[in-house]
Structures are given as C-alpha cells and as structure tokens.
Amino acid sequence: DQQVKQNSPSLSVQEGRISILNCDYTNSMFDYFLWYKKYPAEGPTFLISISSIKDKNEDGRFTVFLNKSAKHLSLHIVPSQPGDSAVYFCAASEVSYDKVIFGPGTSLSVIP
Amino acid sequence: NAGVTQTPKFRILKIGQSMTLQCTQDMNHNYMYWYRQDPGMGLKLIYYSVGAGITDKGEVPNGYNVSRSTTEDFPLRLELAAPSQTSVYFCASSRTGDSNQPQHFGDGTRLSIL
Numbered sequence: 631d632q633q634v635k636q637n638s639p640s641l642s643v644q645e646g647r648i649s650i651l652n653c654d655y656t657n658s659m660f661d662y663f664l665w666y667k668k669y670p671a672e673g674p675t676f677l678i679s680i681s682s683i684k685d686k687n688e689d690g691r692f693t694v695f696l697n698k699s700a701k702h703l704s705l706h707i708v709p710s711q712p713g714d715s716a717v718y719f720c721a722a723s724e725v726s727y728d729k730v731i732f733g734p735g736t737s738l739s740v741i742p
Numbered sequence: 743n744a745g746v747t748q749t750p751k752f753r754i755l756k757i758g759q760s761m762t763l764q765c766t767q768d769m770n771h772n773y774m775y776w777y778r779q780d781p782g783m784g785l786k787l788i789y790y791s792v793g794a795g796i797t798d799k800g801e802v803p804n805g806y807n808v809s810r811s812t813t814e815d816f817p818l819r820l821e822l823a824a825p826s827q828t829s830v831y832f833c834a835s836s837r838t839g840d841s842n843q844p845q846h847f848g849d850g851t852r853l854s855i856l
Binding site: 632634639661662664666671672673674675676679681719723724725729730731732733734735 | 746777782783784785786787790800801832834841842844845846847848849850
C-alpha cells in the first residue's frame with residue numbers, strides 16, 4: 631500500500647502561469663515532507679521541504695503548503711518557467727525513522 | 743565538487759550473472775542509501791548505511807548485498823541477476839539520518855537484465 635501518493639502522473643502548464651503539484655499521504659506519523667526535482671538522466675535534487683509544525687514554506691518561486699488534517703501537501707511554482715519541466719517527487723519521513731518514503735512522481739511540462 | 747558518483751551509467755547483464763554497482767561520495771556524509779526506481783513508481787529503498795561497517799535492509803533488499811568499509815564508498819552487489827532487477831538504481835547520501843536532512847543523489851545506473 632502506497633504511503634505517499636501523487637495521483638497526477640503528468641501536468642502541463644503554460645509558461646508564466648502557476649503550477650500546482652499535489653501529494654497525499656496515509657501515515658499520520660510522518661513529520662517532515664520534502665520535494666525533489668528530477669531531470670532526465672540525472673538523479674533527484676532537493677527542492678524544498680516543510681516540517682509538520684508548519685503549514686507553509688516558501689523559497690523564491692516555490693511554496694509548499696501542508697494540510698495535516700487532510701494529510702495533503704502541495705507544491706506551487708509561480709511563475710512557471712520552461713526550465714521547471716521535470717519530474718517532481720514528494721517524499722515523507724518520520725521523526726525517528728532513518729528512511730524516507732517517496733511518491734511515484736509527477737511529470738511537469740511547462741510550455742513556452 | 744563531485745558529490746555522489748555512480749558507475750557504470752548503463753549496463754546489460756544476462757540472467758544469472760553478477761555485478762557490483764559502485765557509489766562514492768566526497769561530502770563526508772555518514773548516511774548512504776541505495777534505491778531502485780521502476781517505471782511509474784517512486785524510489786524504493788534497497789539498503790542503507792549509517793556509517794562505515796554498519797548496514798541495514800530497506801524495503802526491497804532481496805537479491806542484493808552491500809558493504810560499507812569506508813565512509814566514502816557504498817557498493818551494491820547483485821549476485822544472481824534476474825529480470826525483475828531491471829531498473830534504474832540511485833545511490834544517495836546525507837549528513838545525518840534526521841528527517842530534515844535532504845539526500846544527495848547520484849545520476850543513477852540503468853541496468854537491464856536479459
């Protein structure tokens with residue numbers, strides 16, 4: 631059973647518009663959430679994270695929102711740029727757990 | 743500025759062959775990880791290590807072995823390759839195992855078993 635779900639395998643957005651990538655989780659013990667970005671033929675790279683004690687974290691064009699009651703988080707990219715075209719993985723971990731659980735990823739295409 | 747380096751980038755194996763996927767990091771990170779990524783799936787943890795001489799199983803360890811003789815190196819061994827092991831393998835490292843520590847990934851090894 632997937633503990634971290636990304637129900638949209640792909641998303642297309644026009645350049646300059648907002649991209650919203652969604653992630654749902656089932657384990658209420660998760661206390662930290664991370665987003666990774668992956669280009670073809672490269673490894674994932676860390677993008678942004680959020681602790682469960684917060685509901686929002688912002689870094690430039692990237693903002694992550696966390697709704698603990700709904701067990702849902704989302705990544706907002708504003709404005710979207712063609713260079714943002716990549717696969718985005720949502721990941722979650724428990725406070726005393728060495729391992730991170732990754733979602734299946736969402737492929738974002740930003741159309742010029 | 744190498745970070746995490748994986749070799750080889752691509753490999754084709756025949757069923758029953760063995761091979762070692764190499765991983766080295768130059769960031770002096772204590773924690774290292776091996777993941778596999780199958781199409782349409784997230785990364786699945788195979789093995790991880792919290793320091794030299796210490797390894798532990800992840801979610802999908804069957805068919806694999808690891809060792810950690812130094813801080814820098816964390817090789818993954820396939821003893822009897824099977825078609826189910828066709829995948830992209832990623833090695834990663836982090837300074838600690840704390841949940842707020844992002845992992846640094848290599849560029850992956852694409853392995854096909856025929």
